[in-house]
Amino acid sequence: MRTVPTVYEVARHAQVSTATVSRVLSGNDRVRPEYRERVFAAVAELGYVPSGAARDLAARRAGVLGLCFPDLVGDQDIESDAMFWYDEIIRGMERAARRRGYALLIAACHDTDDVDLVTTVAGRCDGLVVLARTVPAPVLERIAGRIPVVMLAGTRTPDEVARVVDHLVVANRAGAREVTGHLLDVHGYTDVWFIAGPDSPDSAARFEGYQSALTERGLPVPQHPHATGDFTTAGGRRAVAALLSEGHRPRALVCANDQTALGALTALAGEGLRVPQDVAVTGFDGIQLGQHVRPALTTVAQPMRQLGETAVSMLEERLADSALAARLVEMPVRVDIRDSCGCSAVP
Amino acid sequence: MRTVPTVYEVARHAQVSTATVSRVLSGNDRVRPEYRERVFAAVAELGYVPSGAARDLAARRAGVLGLCFPDLVGDQDIESDAMFWYDEIIRGMERAARRRGYALLIAACHDTDDVDLVTTVAGRCDGLVVLARTVPAPVLERIAGRIPVVMLAGTRTPDEVARVVDHLVVANRAGAREVTGHLLDVHGYTDVWFIAGPDSPDSAARFEGYQSALTERGLPVPQHPHATGDFTTAGGRRAVAALLSEGHRPRALVCANDQTALGALTALAGEGLRVPQDVAVTGFDGIQLGQHVRPALTTVAQPMRQLGETAVSMLEERLADSALAARLVEMPVRVDIRDSCGCSAVP
DNA sequence: GCGCATACAGTAAGCGCGTACACGGCGAGG
């Protein structure tokens, strides 16, 4: 393979200066049309592709946005579980980024290790979105000193981080409160249990929403979730299966997320219990799959697309004004009533 | 925000040279432990995050792999369709890349425009994977002069491109042939129709596989697909609905991909036809959703994970030896028998 | 005691591009 051409080759070939080449390629400058033609011809002939690295270094801008998400799957078979919540976030972000002319640099990172990867990502983009529980707080704080950072979901971060990182969350409490209220008011269930996710701010906030729904109606309020999963389908299945094997028969299950709810469906089916006739189930997130399982999952849908759009906007604003104070933005959710709560089970 | 620290600040702070800082951060060099400590301390104290751009430029290596995929959704609501085939490719690639210490730079690109975006991506990574029908051949050829390129799916490219770009495809023909054979032999259907995708090499190869299954059994072989969709659910629904409204009632539909098959299911349900009792349906790709719809979709599953792994391996090999001749690698597929072909419909 | 190999540390030269600044040519106004 012959040597890769640079601006210098292009300039020589087109008999202009490198500055002119650069101007032509950046588009928006006044260059004599004749020169412009010559440059384009040289680019085509030499097969010139500008070096992103050199470009970024000189221009101090990459045209790339980063996204770190948790690797929930670990080393398991990726085909073993359904799509995750973050898959849809990735899509949403990619779209939002592309609309503004950015490419998206993505990497899954564990909270513990992978600091190199995070650095690889952070050093190469103009702004970074981090899903909750993926990057250790101190690392995040350091990165925020270099580029704008938006943290998506999860809010319980140390103060020093909260001061430099924007947060974007959804109305976890309100959503859980509303869907729980639906089960209580519309369906009249009294025995409504909560299946938590892992120890995370999101799961906790949803549990609080569930609690308030009970409180407001003067019902007994459990101080802890009735079972605990890990936000995966397998975890939800195990948690609910354990509950059932102990002989418990709640009338409805409010699950911390959709994956957990899907696992619950499996566990219930395993015990021969019908959903929603015997046990009602609700989820949280609004992943695609929830519409397609039977019974279709009643859930609290997050506005995936707007989440991506908003995250990118926040990065851009901070890019424009680095002195901006850290913000906490909460986006509304929408309760999607489908079948698993009992709504279409016509008596 | 104070000025972003560079190697120079770190070096001064740690009272060593920039070379030493660089050596410490790159890990694998002999540096007096005392100095090493001092460098780490300085990095931590200053909140140093190395510039990816400068690093790439100097090292001539980015630690980033690129992936361009088609934007099938266009400007529609992203939440309007199920997950695509390429969503799973993205996951697979991300995993494969991460395992080898690369981050993944992704961008959706139309075939026509977005050449800038493609360049943005290509200029910033060490290797590029391009899904079929996303980047114009001449552009691809040019990029291949700079970094290794693997094209995923689709094979009908001009010779000059095929000479410089590796291709990775799945056994479209064999898969379609096998699943068609299943419908013919196991179920005894004679009236098996083919619903194509858009004008693409993949759809064409699958149609050919379908044809050979018929040929081998001495059955009449249609010269053209019976209907044509566009690889989306909506397209599949329209195509099949049109067929049905004309009064056609094939016994089985072999669809060019899963999305099309899902659309077919909808169209059939709309006419009150039962799957598989009245009409059997098969797909191609093996997307997650196919397992969860009812009836579960019989399909030809692509090895998503190995596809990602193999693509990354091919890039690495070419990175190690740029003189390598262009290769065409075909990966096997697996027919996943589920319900939509009639297999679990116990009489 | 001398020469040489060894082990690190530092110096400085780029990597390929953007762009501030300098510079020259030309039309208009005085």
Added chain:
DNA sequence: CCTCGCCGTGTACGCGCTTACTGTATGCGC
């Protein structure tokens, strides 16, 4: 006819890092 200003072009510096090369101790064998 001279001067001023504008427009388009080129020169050259620097972005922040890696690394080849050079320099300086130190240990070893003779």
